[in-house]
Amino acid sequence: MTTALLEARDLSIHKGLRQLLKDVTLCVEPGDLWQLAGGNGIGKTSLLRSFARLASIEVYGDLSRCDDVLYVGHSAALKGAMTPRQNLKYHPSGLCTPTDTEIDEALAAVGLAGYENALTARLSAGQKRRVALARLFLPSGRLWLLDEPFTALDVAGVAVLEQRFTAHAQAGGAVVFTSHQSADLGDLRSVLDLEQFRGD
Amino acid sequence: MTEARDIDILHYCRSQTVRQLMLMVRSPSEVVNPLLFFLLVIVLFPLGLGPDPEQLSVLAPGILWVVALLSNLMICMRLFVDDLEDGSLEQLAMARVPLSVAVLPQLLASWLASGLLLSVVSPLFGLMLGLPLNVAPVLIASLLMGTAIMLLLGAVGAALTVGVQRGGILLALLILPLYVPILIAGTRALNEALQGGDPSIALALLGAGVTGSLVLAPLAIAEGLRVSLEL
Amino acid sequence: MWRIVHQFGSPPWVYRFCDRVIPWLLPITVVALLTGSIWGLLFAPTDYKQGDSYRIIYIHVPAAVVALAGYYVMALAGLVSLVWRVKLADTAMRAAAPIGAAYTAIALITGAIWGKPTWGAWWVWDARITSMLILFFLYVGVIALFEAYENKTVAARACAILSLVGTVNIPIIYKSVDWWYSLHQPASIKFTGSSAIDASMLYPLLGMIISFYALFALLMMLNLKQSLTEEYAQSAWLNKRLTA
Numbered sequence: 001m002t003t004a005l006l007e008a009r010d011l012s013i014h015k016g017l018r019q020l021l022k023d024v025t026l027c028v029e030p031g032d033l034w035q036l037a038g039g040n041g042i043g044k045t046s047l048l049r050s051f052a053r054l055a056s057i058e059v060y061g062d063l064s065r066c067d068d069v070l071y072v073g074h075s076a077a078l079k080g081a082m083t084p085r086q087n088l089k090y091h092p093s094g095l096c097t098p099t100d101t102e103i104d105e106a107l108a109a110v111g112l113a114g115y116e117n118a119l120t121a122r123l124s125a126g127q128k129r130r131v132a133l134a135r136l137f138l139p140s141g142r143l144w145l146l147d148e149p150f151t152a153l154d155v156a157g158v159a160v161l162e163q164r165f166t167a168h169a170q171a172g173g174a175v176v177f178t179s180h181q182s183a184d185l186g187d188l189r190s191v192l193d194l195e196q197f198r199g200d
Numbered sequence: 201m202t203e204a205r206d207i208d209i210l211h212y213c214r215s216q217t218v219r220q221l222m223l224m225v226r227s228p229s230e231v232v233n234p235l236l237f238f239l240l241v242i243v244l245f246p247l248g249l250g251p252d253p254e255q256l257s258v259l260a261p262g263i264l265w266v267v268a269l270l271s272n273l274m275i276c277m278r279l280f281v282d283d284l285e286d287g288s289l290e291q292l293a294m295a296r297v298p299l300s301v302a303v304l305p306q307l308l309a310s311w312l313a314s315g316l317l318l319s320v321v322s323p324l325f326g327l328m329l330g331l332p333l334n335v336a337p338v339l340i341a342s343l344l345m346g347t348a349i350m351l352l353l354g355a356v357g358a359a360l361t362v363g364v365q366r367g368g369i370l371l372a373l374l375i376l377p378l379y380v381p382i383l384i385a386g387t388r389a390l391n392e393a394l395q396g397g398d399p400s401i402a403l404a405l406l407g408a409g410v411t412g413s414l415v416l417a418p419l420a421i422a423e424g425l426r427v428s429l430e431l
Numbered sequence: 432m433w434r435i436v437h438q439f440g441s442p443p444w445v446y447r448f449c450d451r452v453i454p455w456l457l458p459i460t461v462v463a464l465l466t467g468s469i470w471g472l473l474f475a476p477t478d479y480k481q482g483d484s485y486r487i488i489y490i491h492v493p494a495a496v497v498a499l500a501g502y503y504v505m506a507l508a509g510l511v512s513l514v515w516r517v518k519l520a521d522t523a524m525r526a527a528a529p530i531g532a533a534y535t536a537i538a539l540i541t542g543a544i545w546g547k548p549t550w551g552a553w554w555v556w557d558a559r560i561t562s563m564l565i566l567f568f569l570y571v572g573v574i575a576l577f578e579a580y581e582n583k584t585v586a587a588r589a590c591a592i593l594s595l596v597g598t599v600n601i602p603i604i605y606k607s608v609d610w611w612y613s614l615h616q617p618a619s620i621k622f623t624g625s626s627a628i629d630a631s632m633l634y635p636l637l638g639m640i641i642s643f644y645a646l647f648a649l650l651m652m653l654n655l656k657q658s659l660t661e662e663y664a665q666s667a668w669l670n671k672r673l674t675a
Binding site: 082089 | 292
């Protein structure tokens with residue numbers, strides 16, 4: 001029996017008086033790469049946040065998921081006054097307690113070798129994004145919930161990330177991410193078009 | 201596959217405390233400003249009431265406590281604002297320890313930088329208002345406990361209002377009424393000490409307040425933060 | 432237990448319940464209020480110390496009593512909403528807050544009016560009045576917090592938490608204010624204490640308290656109906672009920 005990492009049944013999401021999405025059903029198994037697709041404002045982020053249990057008040061339906069979740073949202077949760085290394089070491093999600101070598105390797109993997117001790121405030125938007133995504137190269141959760149991971153990344157950065165997704169899925173993890181772009185993830189990727197779940 | 205390692209709550213709290221202290225050290229103005237505010241307001245009272253030391257020392261306990269209350273309010277207004285904006289708060293909520301525990305390091309760091317610091321230097325401010333030095337131990341003890349309760353209660357209000365536009369005044373409206381018992385017990389302790397009475401009842405009540413709010417407030421703070429994360 | 436919670440949580444059931452109770456409650460409240468006031472204002476004996484001015488207690492005391500109880504009603508609704516996620520509890524909480532605040536305001540204003548002939552000042556820092564003022568701020572805080580949020584579902588959750596925090600604190604606030612008052616005021620002014628009140632004065636007072644409770648329930652139901660009409664304007668059951 002394979003245990004699903006995330007199972008949503010008939011999830012509906014409201015925003016005030018409006019119903020954003022209804023009857024969303026999704027089962028994420030180890031090895032899955034799910035892309036949540038749909039136009040602006042359809043509720044991709046809201047759905048992802050409900051998966052992360054960051055939103056729950058206006059979420060109805062059944063949701064079960066594993067505890068071992070890594071979430072990267074729009075905001076990078078980085079403090080400008082700290083270096084990338086410190087930001088990762090003392091990350092508030094506390095998912096792992098990485099060693100300094102692990103952190104340096106992760107930063108190198110996202111192309112930030114040499115920036116370990118720079119002030120994060122001095123980095124460009126793309127570089128900050130890379131610091132946030134360096135968490136994916138540390139020992140971290142089985143289920144990744146990523147909000148627009150490809151924004152602000154250059155071509156090389158996108159390629160590195162795609163490789164990482166594939167490797168994570170092959171190792172038995174799973175990724176759910178929102179994106180407008182169609183990522184090059186081979187046949188591992190499935191797309192969930194949210195248009196079909198549009199609320200009333 | 202890279203499994204997340206098991207998290208030890210104590211280890212997590214230690215690492216987050218380091219993070220908070222590091223941030224605190226790198227923006228010293230956040231630590232110094234409430235203290236300066238405290239000093240400035242203290243200076244205003246003799247200017248408004250007249251320099252008579254006798255009269256000032258009668259009013260000193262009340263003045264010190266009201267100003268401590270206000271400077272605590274200022275700290276609470278800033279408490280979660282940056283963390284909500286830069287996404288640290290949602291990462292905190294994603295941590296695999298209960299959110300009510302995960303917020304404690306930040307509260308501890310805030311208290312060290314505000315409450316502890318203020319309590320330690322308060323006898324100096326007391327001197328400016330004509331308080332004799334022999335009440336300093338009571339002043340310090342009552343402020344140490346009082347600022348801890350105020351921070352815990354204030355954090356509940358801060359958690360509920362952090363996502364709201366212009367939450368500052370609203371925060372004051374929400375939490376100042378809750379500070380009334382602290383104000384009463386704190387000034388009581390000081391007055392007893394001044395009049396040669398026994399301040400231990402008032403101090404014991406403050407101690408009970410610390411215990412109670414340490415148990416209950418984090419739960420409310422966590423619920424409040426979850427509400428603010430919904431927006 | 433579940434079934435009871437759900438029945439009370441079902442908007443059509445509550446709407447029907449209000450519709451059925453209000454025609455009874457309305458005349459009862461009016462009659463009780465009239466009887467109580469006439470009895471208290473005209474027939475209860477004059478106080479030997481305060482003269483007729485004491486008669487304002489027939490408004491002041493019931494308002495103060497129900498104002499405090501109203502906060503607990505609100506907090507209880509908040510608790511139900513937090514624990515069982517019953518949406519109707521949110522509506523109930525929202526309905527209770529302004530009524531409770533109004534009761535508190537009445538208690539404060541009548542207290543001030545009473546204070547003038549009794550103490551010679553409109554405002555005296557009496558323990559009860561001070562506690563009442565703080566209670567007023569607690570109510571206003573809940574209302575202001577609700578208004579501050581644009582999303583009313585989220586607002587209700589925030590208010591539920593706040594009202595629970597308030598509930599834990601109210602006894603502490605009341606006790607501490609009493610303590611503060613006993614330390615700062617000479618005992619001679621403290622006449623509202625547990626001094627025995629004559630039965631001829633007490634019964635109209637009890638009557639007024641009961642009718643203020645009835646008025647609270649009535650206002651609450653009217654408020655609840657109004658909110659439900661707004662919230663479920665689109666739903667079939669409401670339209671059927673309104674056109675019937």
